[in-house]
Amino acid sequence: xxxxxxxxxxxxxxxxxxxxxxxxxxxxxxxxxxxxxxxxxxxxxxxxxxxxxxxxxxxxxxxxxxxxxxxxxxxxxxxxxxxxxxxxxxxxxxxxxxxxxxxxxxxxxxx
Amino acid sequence: xxxxxxxxxxxxxxxxxxxxxxxxxxxxxxxxxxxxxxxxxxxxxxxxxxxxxxxxxxxxxxxxxxxxxxxxxxxxxxxxxxxxxxxxxxxxxxxxxxxxxxxxxxxxxxxxxxx
Numbered sequence: 001x002x003x004x005x006x007x008x009x010x011x012x013x014x015x016x017x018x019x020x021x022x023x024x025x026x027x028x029x030x031x032x033x034x035x036x037x038x039x040x041x042x043x044x045x046x047x048x049x050x051x052x053x054x055x056x057x058x059x060x061x062x063x064x065x066x067x068x069x070x071x072x073x074x075x076x077x078x079x080x081x082x083x084x085x086x087x088x089x090x091x092x093x094x095x096x097x098x099x100x101x102x103x104x105x106x107x108x109x110x111x
Numbered sequence: 112x113x114x115x116x117x118x119x120x121x122x123x124x125x126x127x128x129x130x131x132x133x134x135x136x137x138x139x140x141x142x143x144x145x146x147x148x149x150x151x152x153x154x155x156x157x158x159x160x161x162x163x164x165x166x167x168x169x170x171x172x173x174x175x176x177x178x179x180x181x182x183x184x185x186x187x188x189x190x191x192x193x194x195x196x197x198x199x200x201x202x203x204x205x206x207x208x209x210x211x212x213x214x215x216x217x218x219x220x221x222x223x224x225x226x
Contacts, residue, residue: 006153032213042219043115043217043218046215046216049214089154091154097161097167098169099156100170102153103151
């Protein structure tokens with residue numbers, strides 16, 4: 001059973017608009033949630049994270065929101081830029097050290 | 112400034128052959144991970160290690176074995192390769208949980224094809 005789910009395989013937005021990527025999880029024992037960005041033929045790179053005791057974390061154009069009661073988190077990118085086009089992975093960190101990823105969402109930002 | 116290095120970058124195996132993928136990190140990280148990436152499946156955790164000499168199963172451990180004899184190295188072994196193991200394999204490492212924001216750093220990946 002997938003513990004971290006990204007139900008939208010792809011998302012297309014216009015440059016300058018907001019991109020919202022969503023992620024759901026099933027295990028309440030995760031203590032940190034992270035977002036990674038991946039370009040083709042490269043390894044994923046860290047983007048932003050949030051502790052399970054917080055509900056929002058902001059870093060420049062990127063904001064992550066956490067709704068613990070709904071076991072849902074989202075990544076907002078404002079404004080979106082063509083260089084943001086990539087695959088975005090949501091990940092959850094467990095207390096035992098496990099790091100579980102979702103299926104990924106391919107974001108396309110059109111000029 | 113190597114970070115996480117995976118060897119080899121590409122490999123073609125015949126069904127039934129064995130091989131070992133090597134992951135080396137120079138950041139003195141305690142935790143190390145092996146993932147496989149398949150279309151539509153995202154990154155699935157194969158095995159992970161929270162310290163030298165320790166390993167644990169992830170989400171898809173069958174058909175793989177691992178060893179962490181040295182803190183900086185994490186080996187992934189395929190004893191008898193199958194076509195279903197055709198994938199891109201990623202290794203990652205990070206510091207322990209007690210430190211905040213311990214994001215994982217990834218290698219560049221190993222593209223493995225089993226024919």
